[in-house]
Amino acid sequence: MAEPAPEPAIEVAGTNAQDKVPAALAYLQKAASDAGGNVYDHITDVLSKLLQEKPDKPVDLFEYSVLTKKLALDVKETPVLLPTLKETHAATTASLFSAPEPPINPETGEPEAAEPEAAEPPNEYETENVMTDASLFEACGVGLSRSEMYRVMLAVKALGEDPVVKVATVRFFGKMLGTHADYYVFETTLKEPATPEEETPEGVVPTEVNSGVNAYTYFVTTRLGDKPVQLPDTTPAAIVCARQIKKFLTGDLDAHVSAYPLFPGREAMYLRAQIARIAASTVVCPVGFFQLEGDEGTSVAKTEEFAAPETYEDVASWCYRYPHVKAQGRVEAFVFPPPEPAEGEEPAEPEEPEVSPPMLTALTEAYDDVSGDYARLVPGEEGGAPWSVVTSSMVPGVKFKVGGVKSLLWPGAAAVALGNTFANVYVGYGIKNAPFVPVPPPPVAAEFDAALVESSELPTRPDAETMPTEEEG
């Protein structure tokens, strides 16, 4: 084995080291980059930074900062300072995935033996096939992702099985985006709806109870896994005011809705009013899927033999499913009783209530929309159906295409269908796509028109004891 020959270069460098240093420094100081930086300054900066700050692991940071020239040296080696993210929130979502805890025997304090066969759901309810709907939404590129929809499905199940709420039906309505948190909204009908008996003050349009705009009860939660909160019933005043304002949701149900005109209620009420407007104008179904029922045509029932159309990629094959909400903020117009006519006067003509289109009106059918929640209001354009088409494939001739429509007036609302299955979803800010026209302020109050007369009365003498006494000296 031959020993490696000593490198003559070292010898040369050793002998001439004194001469080489200035040359090496000159080389390092030579401007090398377009920005004007050079190696000498770079290393000097890094070294002086290290000596100033004296971090615990200088070698690591030296290497890192030389590599990246990141002289700010974000010192990240103190794990004590790292934030602890709120993992409890994650735990609430994770709780959706776990099996319910067996009830605890109060005598022994031990969990009762689980009997899988005997386990009955605490509450029977009906719902839609959330995961099938999710695949339809995914095909058309609307709605939520499949993994999020899976959590939604579990949340629907948790709400449906809740033995206290006792829902009859649950449907996932959608997700309302807010500035700080988003609301997941569930549309339910209750087995035992509460019937609040509230006196309606005179001159106020009464609230519809368990019918009309309040036919459904809505539950919301900002985090799947948390117990959904029931929203209050909406009132005509809230709907009318919500149509005049344009506000983002914040994600806090107790937040003030600071707007003009003054909104009657907190964000929970505003959210409920927006849901009522969005549901009435964007929940749609294929034409022929439902048929009118009853003499007055105020309710709908499933058609027994529904023949699916060839394509759903046509606005004309869809119709509104929920009843039209009038400008008054009610489904059924409320007419104030005419005032008692004074003697010798003709009784006043009662006001003509707004006439709504019949239920299940096709989306393409034009009608005079007073409320503005249905007609299209796109800047620069007028008229036309406020809907456009979505499809799962642009390739012509593909079979079993998922088709549907999406709302241009309420961006985020979409309906998709395949065969005999259809589904609606809303994912958006809860805001109508229309230019905002602020309501003008109220008229200026009239001047005080009584003459300003000088008063001859002296002001009452202030009590001597409460008078501030002047400090002496």
Place this chain on the structure above:
Amino acid sequence: MQAGVASLSLVGKITTSAGPDYLIAHGVSDAKAISGKVHEESRLFYSQDGATWSDLEPVTGDEDIARISGIAGWLSGTPATTYTVEEPVPAPEPVEGEEAAEPPEPLTFEYTELQRLYLIAFSIIDEVFYVQPKGCTVVAADTTIRFVPSFSPLAYPDKLESYVHLKAVAPGQKSSELVSLAEDVRGTWALTFDSFTRVAVVRSLLWPGYAFYYSAATNTWGKMYSGPGYSNSDLVFML
């Protein structure tokens, strides 16, 4: 490769009122930071079916840009649509003793939908698209902008301060300290952090439809725009 750009990314989808939506792609080559400002050569591409992509011709000229930006309304979905902009010509001062002449015919300008599409895509990219986690890029010595391979996950993914604009480098500022979203006009960004999936979603309220996500679990991020293509001019009322 054919496009001749170093990197190509999907900007998003501009929704239209009648036709198929427009998909926009952004090709970048040669991104450099010279004296605090980001310079790059960029090209835009559009597609309506996601399969065939065409170049989007840039619109230059301040007057054209001003006129096209004034056109309101949604894009129609038909690239051949033309828009006519009328501009009144100032009437000449009437000479004394003479009757005022008829006002001259207004000037008309024709613009295509693709010119509008370019400006819409350009303003989205310019204003909001360059969001990234703080510290994921570095300006190398030769002024090119490079990703940091050792970029460690964000310590505070649930704070707006953790996300920065790559474009807006304040003058005199070191290019490694970019302007964070928290320094933008207050209320223009909404951040939600899901601690279950450890994903933060940052949405622009000024450009509704733009969203940026950062996954703290996988240390990955992405961004996309899907909206009608105009900024929210009512924001001041809505917060």
